[in-house]
Amino acid sequence: MLEEFKKYFWIAKAISRLALSTQKEVVVRFLTAKKKYLPDGKTKAHVDDILKCALCPNMCRFDCPVLQAAKSETYAPAGRARIAYLLEMGRVSSQDAVDLMYACAACSACQQWCPFDFSVDDLLIGVRRDLVDRNLAPEMLMGIRDQIVNSHTIYQNSRTSLGLEPREADILYVAGCTVLNKERVIAQTTMKILEKVGIAVTTLPEEWCCGAPLNLLGFENDFKEFAARNADIIEKSGCKKMICSCPECVYTFKDVYAEAGFPVKADVMHTSEYFLELIEQGKIQLKELNKDLVYHDPCVLARKLHIIEQPRRVLEAIPGVSVREPPLTREHTRCCGIGGLLAMTNPELSVTLLRARDSELCELADTVVTACPACKIAFKRTRNSESRDLSEIVFESMNQ
Ligand code: SF4
Ligand code: SF4
Structure with a gap:
């Protein structure tokens, strides 16, 4: 005072x-x-914060990958905040203005520079909630919402389990929609690693999406229903520790559920953290693997969860592995283009982001290792060489 x-x-x-x-x-x-x-009137967006962002000197513009790809000031973090402000005040309502509210990779790069500690994607969630309430959400996004609400996952013709019988265990493994439907190898290697070191692990009979896409797109009520159901089923599993391969799932279960009033009653960890714990306890034994790798920090893992050292320490513990660092690394990492559902809301921008990041990584090593299934999928789209998850490298090293 x-x-x-x-x-x-x-x-x-x-x-x-x-x-x-x-x-x-x-x-x-x-x-x-x-x-x-x-x-x-009342809004779900924090218009006071949006106003601060709209009037800010805007240093974060140099780090926003969407602005760099779009090459238009309208796409700068503060540009989006200005349009968001006008939408909230009812001064514009064009489709272009609405679409701009979804042209964000939710990568939090802007937060690294922000004097207010804003990540523009967090500011935009409230704006999207208001758009949903005003029936202004784009038709295509209503389709994504219906798909998730009806099938419990974002993928069509989807699978919602690993097909394993639940059993008595200390650890609950939650794979996440992307692993279940597009990268099952990540779940398989993770389960094999844990079995090999004698850890009893169980899975859910039916996994529902963590709800991150519903939250990101502003479908607040649907998100809360998913959060309530998932928090309850996790508690009923009786496991006190839960591990996930997907950073977005970890962030949502751990932080967003708690903020929404549905805290998960288990210690939620990303697989990279748990693998490191097992290596330090001497449970995971790693053997020589002669590989040159470049490690890509997933945005959510590095910037929202601050899990930066753990995956590196896992890789450094493997004899023979040499890890290269790209110029934009750790908390200054660059989005692979998939973040924030950008591949669905703006495929062109998403591909431009992906190409930019991939060419930075390609210069350093033939194999890119990451710790997020979505990043792995993204790099598989452009790379002629390998794109691997951390779990696959750990498993390969254990089996030498
Ligand atoms: S995100 Fe922060 S630094 Fe960037 S324009 Fe908004 S207020 Fe300014
Ligand atoms: S979250 Fe990422 S894409 Fe969105 S405004 Fe910030 S830097 Fe740009």
Whole structure:
């Protein structure tokens, strides 16, 4: 309070020099001005924060991959915030303005520079919730919502389990929709690693999507239903520890569920953290593997979960493996183009992002290793060489 007072003391001094009637007018204006710029009704978006972002000097623009791909200031983080503000105030309602609210990779690169610690994708979630409430969400996104709500996963003709019988175990493995439907090898190698070191692990009879796409797209009520169901079924599994291969699932189960009022009653870990724990306990024995790799930090793993060292330490523990670092690495990593459902909402931008990141990695090694099934899939699309998950490298090394 004293600090606040000191900060604004110069204003008080300046006002005190004015005539008494003017002083009163200035104080009233100072206290009410902000209201003029905020919407009258209630919104789900934090318009006050969006306004700060819209008026900011915008240093984050140099790190936003979507702006770099789109080459238009409208796509700058603050550009999107300005349009978001106008949408919230009801001053624009064009389809282009609405579509812009989804042209974000949810990569949080902007947050690295932000004086307010904003990630624009977090600000946009509230805007999208308001668009859903106003029936302005694009038709295509309603289709994605219906697919998830009806099939419990984002993929069509989908699978929602690994087909294993639940059993008594200390560890619950939740694969996530992408692993179950597109990268089952990640689940298979993870289960084999744990079996090989004698850890009893179980799976859910039917996995529902963690709900991250529903949350990202602003379908708040549907997301809450998924969160309530999943938190309940995880608790009923009786496992006190739960591991997932997908960073987005870990972030959603661990942080977003808690914020939404459905905390998961288990210690949620990413596989890279758990593998490191097992290596340090001497349970996972790694053998020589002569490989040159480049490690790609998945945005959510590095920037939302701050899991940066663990996957590196796992790779460094493998004799013979040499790990290269791309120029944009760790918390300054660059999105693979799949983040924030960009591949669905704006495929062209997504491919441009992917090509940019892939060419940076290709220069360093033939094999890119990552710790996210979506990133692995992305790099498989453009790479002529290998794209592997951390679990596959660990398993390969154990079986030398
Ligand atoms: S995200 Fe932060 S740094 Fe970027 S424009 Fe918005 S307020 Fe400014
Ligand atoms: S989250 Fe990523 S894509 Fe979205 S505005 Fe921030 S830097 Fe740009």
